Amino acid sequence: xxxxxxxxxxxxxxxxxxxxxxxVLIADLFVSDxxxxxxxxxxxxxxxxxLVCTLYTAPGERIETFxxxxxxxxxxxxxxxxxxxxxxxxxxxxxxxxxxxxxxxGEFYLxxxxxxxxxxxxxxxxxxxxxxxxxxxxxxxxxxxxxxxxDSRICAExxxxxxxxxxxxxxxxxxxxxxxxxxxGTINFVEMTAALQRVGSDDIALWFGLxxxxxxxxxxxxxxxxxxxxxxxxxxxxxxxxLYLGSLSKIASFALAARxxxxxxxxxxxxxxxxxxxxxxxxxxxGNVVAIAQTNIKRMLAYSxxxxxxxxxxGFFAGNNEGYQAALFYTLTYAFTAAGAFGVVAxxxxxxxxxxxxxxxAGLNARSPWFxxxxxxxxxxxxxxxxxxxFWAKLHIIEAVxxxxxxxxxxxxxxxxxxxxxxxxxxxxxYYYLRxxxxxxxxxxxxxxPIEASVDMKxxxxxxxxxxxxxxxxxxxxxxxxxxVIG
Amino acid sequence: xxxxxxxxxxxxxxxxxxxxxLLIGDGGDRTSARAKAMRWFSLLASLLIAAFSLPLLLQxxxxxxxxxxxxxxxxxxxxxxxxxxxVDGLSAPLILLTTFITPLVLISAWEVIKDRSAQYFAAFLxxxxxxxxxxxxxxxMLFYVFWEAMxxxxxxxxxxxxxxRRIYATIKFFLYTxxxxxxxxxxLIYLYTRTGSYDLLEFHKVPIDATAQTLIFLSFVxxxxxxxxxxPVHTWLPDAHVEAPTGGSVVLAAVMLKMxxxxxxxxxxxxxxxxxxxxxxxxxxxxxxxxxxxGLVALVxxxxxxxxxxxxxxxxxFVTLGFFLFWGILESTGDTNGVALGITGAMxxxxxxxxxxxxxxxxxxxxxxxxxxxxIGDYGGVVNTMPWFGAFMVLFAMSNAGLPGTSGFVGExxxxxxxxxxxxxxxxxxxxxxxxxxxxxxxxxxxxxxxEVANDKVAALQDLNAREFxxxxxxAVGVLLLGVWPQPLVEMMQPSVDALVDHIGRSKL
Numbered sequence: 001x002x003x004x005x006x007x008x009x010x011x012x013x014x015x016x017x018x019x020x021x022x023x024v025l026i027a028d029l030f031v032s033d034x035x036x037x038x039x040x041x042x043x044x045x046x047x048x049x050x051l052v053c054t055l056y057t058a059p060g061e062r063i064e065t066f067x068x069x070x071x072x073x074x075x076x077x078x079x080x081x082x083x084x085x086x087x088x089x090x091x092x093x094x095x096x097x098x099x100x101x102x103x104x105x106g107e108f109y110l111x112x113x114x115x116x117x118x119x120x121x122x123x124x125x126x127x128x129x130x131x132x133x134x135x136x137x138x139x140x141x142x143x144x145x146x147x148x149x150x151d152s153r154i155c156a157e158x159x160x161x162x163x164x165x166x167x168x169x170x171x172x173x174x175x176x177x178x179x180x181x182x183x184x185g186t187i188n189f190v191e192m193t194a195a196l197q198r199v200g201s202d203d204i205a206l207w208f209g210l211x212x213x214x215x216x217x218x219x220x221x222x223x224x225x226x227x228x229x230x231x232x233x234x235x236x237x238x239x240x241x242x243l244y245l246g247s248l249s250k251i252a253s254f255a256l257a258a259r260x261x262x263x264x265x266x267x268x269x270x271x272x273x274x275x276x277x278x279x280x281x282x283x284x285x286x287g288n289v290v291a292i293a294q295t296n297i298k299r300m301l302a303y304s305x306x307x308x309x310x311x312x313x314x315g316f317f318a319g320n321n322e323g324y325q326a327a328l329f330y331t332l333t334y335a336f337t338a339a340g341a342f343g344v345v346a347x348x349x350x351x352x353x354x355x356x357x358x359x360x361x362a363g364l365n366a367r368s369p370w371f372x373x374x375x376x377x378x379x380x381x382x383x384x385x386x387x388x389x390x391f392w393a394k395l396h397i398i399e400a401v402x403x404x405x406x407x408x409x410x411x412x413x414x415x416x417x418x419x420x421x422x423x424x425x426x427x428x429x430x431y432y433y434l435r436x437x438x439x440x441x442x443x444x445x446x447x448x449x450p451i452e453a454s455v456d457m458k459x460x461x462x463x464x465x466x467x468x469x470x471x472x473x474x475x476x477x478x479x480x481x482x483x484x485v486i487g
Numbered sequence: 488x489x490x491x492x493x494x495x496x497x498x499x500x501x502x503x504x505x506x507x508x509l510l511i512g513d514g515g516d517r518t519s520a521r522a523k524a525m526r527w528f529s530l531l532a533s534l535l536i537a538a539f540s541l542p543l544l545l546q547x548x549x550x551x552x553x554x555x556x557x558x559x560x561x562x563x564x565x566x567x568x569x570x571x572x573x574v575d576g577l578s579a580p581l582i583l584l585t586t587f588i589t590p591l592v593l594i595s596a597w598e599v600i601k602d603r604s605a606q607y608f609a610a611f612l613x614x615x616x617x618x619x620x621x622x623x624x625x626x627x628m629l630f631y632v633f634w635e636a637m638x639x640x641x642x643x644x645x646x647x648x649x650x651x652r653r654i655y656a657t658i659k660f661f662l663y664t665x666x667x668x669x670x671x672x673x674x675l676i677y678l679y680t681r682t683g684s685y686d687l688l689e690f691h692k693v694p695i696d697a698t699a700q701t702l703i704f705l706s707f708v709x710x711x712x713x714x715x716x717x718x719p720v721h722t723w724l725p726d727a728h729v730e731a732p733t734g735g736s737v738v739l740a741a742v743m744l745k746m747x748x749x750x751x752x753x754x755x756x757x758x759x760x761x762x763x764x765x766x767x768x769x770x771x772x773x774x775x776x777x778x779x780x781x782g783l784v785a786l787v788x789x790x791x792x793x794x795x796x797x798x799x800x801x802x803x804x805f806v807t808l809g810f811f812l813f814w815g816i817l818e819s820t821g822d823t824n825g826v827a828l829g830i831t832g833a834m835x836x837x838x839x840x841x842x843x844x845x846x847x848x849x850x851x852x853x854x855x856x857x858x859x860x861x862x863i864g865d866y867g868g869v870v871n872t873m874p875w876f877g878a879f880m881v882l883f884a885m886s887n888a889g890l891p892g893t894s895g896f897v898g899e900x901x902x903x904x905x906x907x908x909x910x911x912x913x914x915x916x917x918x919x920x921x922x923x924x925x926x927x928x929x930x931x932x933x934x935x936x937x938x939e940v941a942n943d944k945v946a947a948l949q950d951l952n953a954r955e956f957x958x959x960x961x962x963a964v965g966v967l968l969l970g971v972w973p974q975p976l977v978e979m980m981q982p983s984v985d986a987l988v989d990h991i992g993r994s995k996l
Binding site: 392437 | 509562563564565566606628631632635636638639642643646647653654657658661662665666669670672673676677679680
């Protein structure tokens with residue numbers, strides 16, 4: 001038996017990231033709380049290096065390695081770049097908040113970076129087990145991050161809830177993995193497709209396994225009825241952690257769904273697209289309707305996330321390349337829109353004061369017209385009002401579903417019905433986003449404290465807001481990129 | 488002057504000027520030098536835009552129905568959506584109306600808007616650009632983007648500078664119109680999956696089967712009927728009008744409502760002619776209800792703005808009536824001349840109503856600025872203290888009632904004439920507007936203007952100042968000019984209307 005040295009090329013970004021995390025970890029040991037900014041800058045430099053590595057090692061075509069359990073392709077590059085950039089934004093938005101609230105712990109940066117490593121592994125996974133490894137690396141980092149403010153009872157409660165439910169979901173996912181492995185005899189996605197062609201997809205045990213995999217995906221996304229943890233965790237966690245959960249986590253969830261559904265089990269589309277339709281419609285309905293009743297903006301955005309997840313899942317539901325591209329486009333734009341929205345929450349928070357109630361946004365236009373305009377960009381972007389980018393994301397999904405309706409024969413009315421359901425719920429959704437505008441523009445300020453933030457945070461937030469608008473006016477480039485990555 | 492990128496200029500100049508006005512700011516105070524500079528800047532920008540729109544009148548080729556001043560660039564290749572602009576006889580007059588009304592709106596706000604005046608002026612300039620965009624767009628996606636984006640500045644205008652119940656009114660306005668529009672969006676995407684592009688003129692040509700046509704037509708009706716607005720989806724309008732600041736009401740009535748009518752002629756009729764024909768009875772019925780029932784509702788209003796809002800709905804009923812008479816006339820006479828008459832009448836009515844309703848809201852604004860009441864009961868004998876104002880208001884009221892010699896007469900008369908060709912009973916019901924319109928308008932004028940001076944507030948009224956005199960004069964000239972000499976407008980529209988009539992006469996099944 002010969003020992004082959006595997007091709008490490010496709011995993012270079014991950015290895016570099018791990019190496020840098022170790023450096024940050026050790027360096028952080030020698031840094032006192034007052035100088036914690038050093039950890040921040042080290043983390044930022046690490047992200048920059050990883051970004052360069054990812055771009056530099058970007059493959060022109062699909063490369064598999066580690067006996068086919070690891071893959072590097074254009075999709076992986078795009079998602080990794082997005083996740084890295086997103087984390088950089090999270091760090092910039094969080095730094096002031098952590099300083100002001102006396103949470104100067106290096107663990108925030110470290111756990112976030114470990115989470116990013118998990119996301120990278122998920123993005124590049126080509127087998128169910130690699131995927132699970134990445135998922136757990138991310139999840140364990142997230143559980144710890146949520147509990148990161150250890151003196152806070154609400155954080156501890158949120159973390160506990162997240163951990164218990166997350167563990168159950170992981171168990172379900174693993175159960176699904178074992179069932180699928182039992183039927184197909186492989187955990188590798190490429191071989192799985194071949195095996196399915198051989199054994200056929202008419203196996204109830206296979207569907208059973210699939211259902212458990214879908215549960216795992218739905219939990220990670222926070223799709224109804226596996227959404228219970230989401231509002232509590234979003235609200236309970238400190239704003240920087242919510243920022244992480246709201247943006248990066250979605251990219252990870254997309255990778256999870258894309259690798260399993262597009263790479264691994266495309267032949268079971270007939271089965272999973274029905275499950276996704278139910279999850280998605282329920283998410284749209286519950287997310288949008290319940291968000292209306294919220295007075296806490298983090299909780300409102302949590303329910304809004306649930307509704308956006310409905311849209312993303314409907315991209316998969318369409319089951320054509322347009323649909324996957326649309327889901328990718330939606331995920332990327334949503335991650336950055338959500339990052340911006342939570343960034344504004346972090347911006348308005350001060351020492352000992354969380355700007356987490358909708359009333360805290362009252363009169364923002366009088367306090368700072370510029371940041372009120374940025375928040376308006378994020379809200380209108382999420383609402384899907386043109387010319388903000390969220391509109392194109394929604395349009396793309398609807399287009400994919402209608403495109404699919406032309407090829408499914410008798411089921412066409414179902415697809416058209418789904419499209420109409422989507423637009424109806426986006427009208428419902430528009431209401432609570434407009435309510436944020438109402439507070440910012442129509443109401444008088446209750447709180448006239450000046451908005452203090454570092455220059456880089458203000459710049460990043462402005463760039464983020466303007467990007468949401470600019471991408472809405474000229475979405476062509478990003479759309480073309482998504483079309484090239486999947487297709 | 489070059490007219491190569493004229494339409495782009497007309498769209499983007501106001502938007503850029505709006506952002507510039509925001510940058511200039513108002514220094515937190517209406518009376519500051521900065522605010523003054525900002526106001527003059529905005530006004531000059533809007534006048535410049537009005538001047539730039541003149542080639543649409545002067546260099547417009549009245550002999551063709553083809554699109555003119557066309558600009559076409561790739562925009563989103565993924566969806567095959569283009570930056571495709573052009574105007575014809577249906578859209579050019581509406582653009583001119585928009586560029587004509589906006590400076591007046593800015594003038595009307597000159598001393599009146601005290602808070603955040605920079606944002607107010609900016610909102611109207613940006614809104615102007617977006618509205619012109621709607622009228623120019625020949626790509627369905629571009630059209631939809633302008634159509635929706637327009638809601639945002641209006642949402643802020645009503646919500647920030649509106650009256651007591653402004654928040655209720657503005658959210659209702661936004662959600663109502665948004666709800667209507669999203670159905671249209673689904674149809675547009677469906678048409679895209681059929682033709683592979685968002686080119687509106689391609690949409691006009693693509694054959695569609697009966698079921699799909701009916702569904703698409705209904706989705707268009709959902710979008711445009713809300714905007715027009717038609718009974719029974721009109722309820723947002725009285726609220727929005729009453730709560731909006733004067734300028735908001737003027738733009739809403741003068742231009743925004745016209746988008747509904749424009750949508751019918753640009754999208755609904757040519758894309759789904761067969762469904763339009765088979766459902767014309769429904770639209771005619773709704774239009775007649777608007778004319779008669781809403782006319783009666785207007786009669787009992789005690790709030791002037793609400794009265795004019797209802798009068799707007801009734802007058803817009805004439806517009807939709809004119810559009811959908813087509814099939815009735817064709818059936819009863821087989822004469823296509825009369826058909827064109829209905830549509831031309833409706834288009835003229837849109838322009839004329841834009842001027843008259845704008846003027847009426849400005850008149851109410853003039854009184855509101857002095858007395859801070861819109862209640863008819865709080866006035867009486869205003870003409871004694873404001874003779875000039877009284878003269879203007881009587882003129883506009885007469886025009887609203889459709890007096891010959893004013894613009895209000897021309898459109899209504901054409902539509903009634905066309906409806907006689909279709910069906911006597913339709914004509915009879917439509918003609919009640921001559922009585923109802925006169926009743927509610929003139930009765931309001933009688934109660935507000937004439938009689939004894941009602942109270943001390945009225946006794947203390949000052950007549951129009953130069954600024955108000957100027958804006959009302961301009962509108963009065965417009966109303967009279969269009970009333971006695973509508974020929975240039977009709978000539979401008981004629982080839983496009985004829986082409987439209989020819990197009991919808993042919994089945995697309």
